Amino acid sequence: MAKRSAEFGTLYKGSLTGQLSWIAHRVTGVGVLLFLFAHIVDTALVGWGPEAYNKVVGVYHHPIIQILEIGLVGAVIYHALNGIRIMIMDFWPRSVLHHTKLVGATVFLFLASMAPITYIMGRRVLERLF
């Protein structure tokens, strides 16, 4: 161990939690980017007047789209929280020794924020349906 840290420093060598965080960061990042492309176009339609804009934005008021919207909000929040974890590990390298705990904290904060958000947004979907 001593030899290894002399050669590499405190180097993260991979783990299941790390691998899952990495793929989740990637999937949420690409997902949000693809939505961003669509969202710039729909927002730009305000420049074509109320009729065009309201018609297209009305799509976001559909209950199925609103369920997907909860996923979008979750993707942004996960990517943000996991990004903070990456920066902590980048700028404070010794924190990689507590890597599993950091992943645990990220997942905990994600679930703790998504619980009320899912309730608030989910209730709107149900109110629209029934």
Added chain:
Amino acid sequence: MAVATRTDGLPTPRESRKRPGSGFELWSWLFMRISGIVLLFLAVGHVLIMHVMEEGVERVDFNFVAERWGSPFWRTWDWMMLTLALLHGINGVRVVVQDYVRSPGGRIAWNSVFVIVGFALFVLGTIIVFTFDPAAFRM
């Protein structure tokens, strides 16, 4: 310590990607962190304000945008978010392309698609954010 360099840029199997020491990749790495910190406020704030608070996206229509963009504060917020999110996202997807597309031509093709689409949307978004005038649509 001499290691054989593989064509995909990773020195040996199971070794982590080295933090870039200089040049474009260092600035790219730094940009991702700085834009990430700013987007923590801009994008997460945007999502909470527009999708969670009050009636969420159900209250969003032409009049809502007209009123909101009556304030230069929100126009600036939205334009900064547009710019940083596109740069952050396209730079991120460049790293993803590097991982999954092996041929140099394929990488150029995929990266070009994202850069061209991103630039076109940046121009479109910038024009709308700064030139939108709801008065033009009032009788």
